[in-house]
Every structure is written in structure tokens, then in C-alpha cells.
């Protein structure tokens with residue numbers, strides 16, 4: 346089964362991405378892609394939950410993206426409640442690259458710390474752009490282990506530390522176009538590899554257009570090429586990795602896989 350551990354299905358409903366979800370869900374159903382739809386804030390969480398009711402392949406997650414953290418610093422109790430209800434958490438983390446306004450960094454850290462303290466037994470999808478070192482330090486402080494590092498593109502020294510901590514890495518379609526991402530794939534052991542698209546917006550930066558669910562196939566192909574194993578083996582490995590990561594909760598979180 347193909348697995349997209351990190352995308353944003355709610356974003357397809359934005360004007361920029363065409364405002365239609367039906368053909369997207371149709372593709373997910375036809376190709377049987379297990380799709381973990383990440384949230385950026387409360388509104389996108391509501392929309393993702395609504396979309397997930399339409400397909401057994403879609404799993405919504407709750408998260409506050411670092412870009413939105415400053416809007417939520419006074420809503421701690423509500424966030425705690427929603428974290429406790431969610432089976433998977435994302436997208437959370439730190440961003441010191443796209444987020445240029447440094448006055449908002451303390452809010453990012455505060456919200457990220459809150460999430461980490463409440464999710465030690467949950468799968469979390471973590472954004473690290475430009476803040477890889479700070480993220481690994483906080484993950485160590487809180488002891489989270491069910492960690493999926495989303496679209497890692499940082500330096501190899503931090504990568505090696507994250508690998509040692511046992512974190513998982515969800516690889517993006519950019520692997521086809523980037524030697525640095527290929528190098529990352531080379532270094533991450535097969536049993537810590539996952540696959541994602543970051544659709545629909547992620548692929549715009551290197552493909553010039555929104556991504557569709559089938560893009561996940563490119564990721565599997567490229568990982569297979571870099572690792573020198575078959576497509577089927579990568580597909581199976583990613584499936585096992587996700588089930589291992591979910592542990593005792595696998596069948597309640599991913600009824601479509603197990």
C-alpha cells in the first residue's frame with residue numbers, strides 16, 4: 346500500500362488549489378493511498394476531519410504550524426484538549442527559515458513545547474526548517490520517540506543525530522530533483538524511512554504546480570533507486586515502518602492498512 350504520511354488535503358479547497366476535493370479523494374481511493382492529512386490550525390483541523398469522513402484512507406491529524414503559533418499562545422487549554430483527542434499530531438515544530446519575524450520565535454517555542462509535553466505516546470509530524478538543531482534539542486528534552494521528521498533538508502550532522510535518536514524521516518518528491526535529499530535518503534536506514542508529498546502546496550516550489558496524490562509514486566521510485574532495492578520492497582518497508590511506529594495503536598489508527 347502506498348502511504349503519504351504528510352499532506353494537507355484541506356488546502357485543495359483553497360482558491361489557489363482549485364477548490365475541489367472530490368477528484369483528489371477519487372485518486373486516493375483508486376490508488377489506495379493511505380493519506381495522513383496534517384493541520385496547520387483549528388480551521389484546517391475541522392476541514393480535515395470533515396474530509397476524512399469521506400474516505401477510509403484519510404486520517405486527519407491535529408497540529409498548530411509554527412507559522413501560526415503566535416495566534417494560539419492564549420488558547421493553551423483548548424489546544425491541550427484537542428491534542429488529547431487526536432490520534433496523530435502534526436504539523437508542529439519550529440521554523441527559523443521562512444518565518445522571518447524573530448519576535449514570533451518565542452511563541453513558536455512555547456507552542457511546540459506544549460505539544461511535545463502532551464504527545465510522548467503519539468506520532469508527531471515535525472517541521473524543522475532552519476531550526477533543525479533547536480528541534481532536536483527540544484525533542485530530546487521531552488523524550489518524544491514517535492517522531493516523524495517531515496521534509497528534512499538540513500545539514501547531515503544534525504541528520505545523523507536524529508537517525509541515532511531513532512526518528513523516522515518522511516521523504517518528499519523533491520528527492521527526484523535534489524542531490525542533497527538523495528544524500529539524506531542514502532544515510533537514513535530503510536527501517537526509518539517513510540514517504541510523503543506535502544501536497545498540494547509543497548511541490549509547487551520545485552515543480553511549479555500543485556501536487557496530486559499519485560506523486561507519492563515518485564518518492565517510492567526514487568528511494569528504490571537510491572537504495573538499490575525494488576519498488577515493492579520500499580512500499581512494504583514503509584508500511585511496516587508506519588505500523589511499528591504506531592505500535593499497539595496501529596489497528597485503531599490505520600484500519601485501512603492492518
Ligand SMILES: [Zn+2]
Pocket residue numbers: 351352353383436543
Ligand atoms: Zn506540511
